[in-house]
Amino acid sequence: MGKFFAGIVLSFLVIFLAHIIFLIINAYLWATEGLESLSQQRDFVETVYFSVVLKWLILVDIIWIIFALGSALKRKKYKTEPQYYLSHNPIKDQRxxxxxxxxxxxxxxxxxxxxxxxxxxxxxxxxxxxxxxxxxxxxxxxxxxxxxxxxxxxxxxxxxxxxxxxxxxxxxxxxxxxxxxxxxxxxxxxxxxxxxxxxxxxxxxxxxxxxxxxxxxxxxxxxxxxxxxxxxxxxxxxxxxxxxxxxxxxxxxxxxxxxxxxxxxxxxxxxxxxxxxxxxxxxxxxxxxxxxxxxxxxxxxxxxxxxxxxxxxxxxxxxxxxxxxxxxxxxxxxxxxx
CATH class of the missing domain: 3.90.550.10 (Spore Coat Polysaccharide Biosynthesis Protein SpsA; Chain A)
Incomplete structure (x- = not known):
């Protein structure tokens, strides 16, 4: 269970970091080239939209979400046996x-x-x-x-x-x-x-x-x-x-x-x-x-x-x-x- 859970969490962190880097790079490009692209009648937003990197990020997001949802559904009844619910067992003569x-x-x-x-x-x-x-x-x-x-x-x-x-x-x-x-x-x-x-x-x-x-x-x-x-x-x-x-x-x-x-x-x-x-x-x-x-x-x-x-x-x-x-x-x- 440890390696499986670590894989899910670490993969999420890697994907999240990739998104942050992508946003930072595009924010920098917009700051440096955004106005120039407008003056040359090029749509900067459209350039980002058709970015191959963005498409790959979205694909990876979808795959991760599907995998995470599948894992969550499999754990619907994880530790839900009777012993994990309410019980009452008083400790008599406490020491x-x-x-x-x-x-x-x-x-x-x-x-x-x-x-x-x-x-x-x-x-x-x-x-x-x-x-x-x-x-x-x-x-x-x-x-x-x-x-x-x-x-x-x-x-x-x-x-x-x-x-x-x-x-x-x-x-x-x-x-x-x-x-x-x-x-x-x-x-x-x-x-x-x-x-x-x-x-x-x-x-x-x-x-x-x-x-x-x-x-x-x-x-x-x-x-x-x-x-x-x-x-x-x-x-x-x-x-x-x-x-x-x-x-x-x-x-x-x-x-x-x-x-x-x-x-x-x-x-x-x-x-x-x-x-x-x-x-x-x-x-x-x-x-x-x-x-x-x-x-x-x-x-x-x-x-x-x-x-x-x-x-x-x-x-x-x-x-x-x-x-x-x-x-x-x-x-x-x-x-x-x-």
């Missing part, structure tokens, strides 16, 4: 395990750990420390967290997977993934967990302005970039009947809740994919997890959550436009080819 990856978060870790420990039904808080050079793991332990100290910084994805493995050793039936930068609020668990009665994974979205703190790290570039990639994911899993089995507006949000059985269903493939080392720094893990959940036949729902200003410096550097742009291109390629 929540929270995973907090950390790296040099001594100024934030106490507040974050205590915030999650105090939430209802939270039984375990795991801090997966990425070989911090400050007192982050010591502070976390004093606050009551279970700390896993890594000897080597292997990135975010590695920390999340270690956290998943540790949680699956416990009796927790709900897994929460969050960050240690103070951008998320523990109380959002109370709005996310109820959705697990109807699905396998609940992902937050940070694009609702009234739920975000002014001056947060998601500027215009990040917001629209995440939204665009989210819709690209939705297009990948498009079905003509319901516009797709899922809907995303924020692929970079790490705050999420997962049913234990949902995590168990996809953890082995997550481990296998991680061993391929295609994501060296781990910053593509969050959109990857969204894709993996769908490919593992899980039901995933996105809901609005609150979002605060970050305390400290962003580890991913995505708040810098150049690095954010490069990361965005990597994620787009992941969506196209996975």
């Amino acid at each position: 929540i395990a929270v995973i907090i990856p950390t790296f040099n978060e001594a100024n934030n870790v106490e507040k974050v750990v205590k915030d999650y420990i105090m939430q209802s039904n939270v039984k375990y808080v795991f801090v997966i420390d990425n070989n911090s050079t400050d007192k982050t793991p010591d502070i976390a332990e004093k606050c009551g967290a279970i700390v896993i100290r890594k000897k080597i910084n292997k990135g975010l994805a590695d920390s999340c997977i270690i956290g998943f493995n540790e949680v699956l050793k416990t009796d927790a039936n709900i897994v929460v993934l969050t960050e240690c930068d103070g951008t998320y609020n523990g109380y959002d668990i109370t709005k996310m967990v109820p959705y697990l009665d109807n699905c396998d994974m609940v992902v937050g979205t940070r694009i609702i302005q009234v739920l975000t703190e002014k001056g947060n790290q998601n500027g215009m570039f990040n917001t629209w970039g995440n939204f665009f990639i989210g819709k690209l994911v939705q297009l990948k899993y498009f079905s003509l009947l319901h516009m797709g089995v899922t809907s995303f507006t924020d692929v970079g949000c790490s705050h999420r809740c997962i049913r234990r059985e949902g995590l168990e269903k996809m953890i082995e493939q997550i481990r296998i994919d991680h061993q391929k080392k295609t994501d060296s720094d781990g910053w593509m893990f969050l959109p990857y997890l969204n894709l993996r959940s769908i490919d593992s036949e899980l039901k995933t729902v996105e809901i609005p959550i609150t979002f605060n200003k970050r305390s400290g410096i962003s580890k991913s550097g995505s708040d810098r436009k150049s690095k954010g742009f490069k990361l965005g291109l990597r994620i787009i390629w992941l969506v196209l080819m996975s």
Whole structure:
């Protein structure tokens, strides 16, 4: 499916670029030769109309549209089996395990750990420390967290997977993934967990302005970039009947809740994919997890959550436009080819 979807999207981009180049060239010719052609009684519009290049562009457009429509019709009932519709499976005796990856978060870790420990039904808080050079793991332990100290910084994805493995050793039936930068609020668990009665994974979205703190790290570039990639994911899993089995507006949000059985269903493939080392720094893990959940036949729902200003410096550097742009291109390629 990855190569097929990539072919459709990339061919569209090539055709779109060809049209733009054609328009620019003809606009330039009109600006330089348009008046002259009029004085010599030659119809510039007629010249463009009979252009061989234009005819080829129109032919390619028609072929692409026919192919795209045919593909859409074939996907009319994509993922429309009964298991992809409403179900109600309440989680009784909720036991929540929270995973907090950390790296040099001594100024934030106490507040974050205590915030999650105090939430209802939270039984375990795991801090997966990425070989911090400050007192982050010591502070976390004093606050009551279970700390896993890594000897080597292997990135975010590695920390999340270690956290998943540790949680699956416990009796927790709900897994929460969050960050240690103070951008998320523990109380959002109370709005996310109820959705697990109807699905396998609940992902937050940070694009609702009234739920975000002014001056947060998601500027215009990040917001629209995440939204665009989210819709690209939705297009990948498009079905003509319901516009797709899922809907995303924020692929970079790490705050999420997962049913234990949902995590168990996809953890082995997550481990296998991680061993391929295609994501060296781990910053593509969050959109990857969204894709993996769908490919593992899980039901995933996105809901609005609150979002605060970050305390400290962003580890991913995505708040810098150049690095954010490069990361965005990597994620787009992941969506196209996975």
